[in-house]
């Protein structure tokens with residue numbers, strides 16, 4: 001009747017917890033950035049002509065969150081960027097320094113290739129154009145390349161996910177993280193711990209913009225690369241945020257229409273959270 005690795009005295013058996021995290025890490029050795037982009041960032045899931053496509057919904061949530069006036073500062077950090085850039089397209093106009101991060105070298109390389117204008121596995125032009133239209137701008141690529149100052153290794157299961165000195169002592173002014181924590185954690189407890197680890201990267205009163213999967217138990221990170229996911233519901237997301245020292249500002253949910261279920265995962269919905277690191281009470 002104890003949790004998976006709880007002991008009578010409540011002390012968590014770190015060994016079992018670490019095994020779960022190690023198992024996830026080995027799954028990711030086979031992650032294929034090009035396939036992942038193909039599965040999730042091309043039509044129908046990324047169809048800018050469709051009102052009910054997932055990617056335009058995510059971009060609209062991020063655009064509103066970054067531009068409604070309460071988010072500001074110097075440094076924006078994207079947690080678990082993967083091979084994608086969409087998550088900082090609005091933020092790059094609000095912050096003058098953006099750090100991208102990922103666990104895998106193959107993803108960091110994919111991002112570097114785009115930054116150095118050496119092409120990449122996906123053409124981000126339609127994304128840049130879509131967000132420019134939302135913002136009434138004509139140009140974004142140059143700005144994006146100018147503000148992205150580094151692409152760093154990260155492990156959200158470590159109490160200190162980034163290398164020492166990666167962030168200023170005050171922390172980041174804003175964090176964004178999309179489809180990372182639930183996709184890299186062996187269970188809900190690990191998901192909540194990881195949320196606590198990234199909370200510490202944020203300055204007091206800094207904002208977190210979190211996008212994630214609801215009701216998802218697996219996804220394909222490449223042909224035959226089936227990666228387990230912690231199936232979350234809205235209540236669990238809210239509880240984990242609260243347990244990790246965040247104050248919820250807004251939660252929005254997108255439910256996938258049938259034709260967005262294309263066989264690359266069993267996700268049923270997507271959540272968008274805007275939250276704030278608890279006001280420093282002491």
Ligand SMILES: C[S@@+](CC[C@H](N)C(=O)[O-])C[C@H]1O[C@@H](n2cnc3c(N)ncnc32)[C@H](O)[C@@H]1O
Pocket residue numbers: 025028031079080081082083084087102103104107154155156157177178179180183184
């Ligand atoms: C589902 S992908 C999300 C990518 C991207 N943020 C997006 O919105 O599509 C999950 C990402 O988490 C990264 N990852 C895996 N293990 C991790 C860990 N322990 N800490 C941080 N990121 C990790 C993977 O390399 C992968 O890029």
Ligand SMILES: O=[N+]([O-])c1ccc2c(c1)CN[C@@H](CO)C2
Pocket residue numbers: 040045054055179182183213216218219229265267
């Ligand atoms: O539709 N989308 O925009 C989209 C983008 C990325 C991901 C999903 C859906 C669902 N699976 C997660 C991995 O757990 C990754």
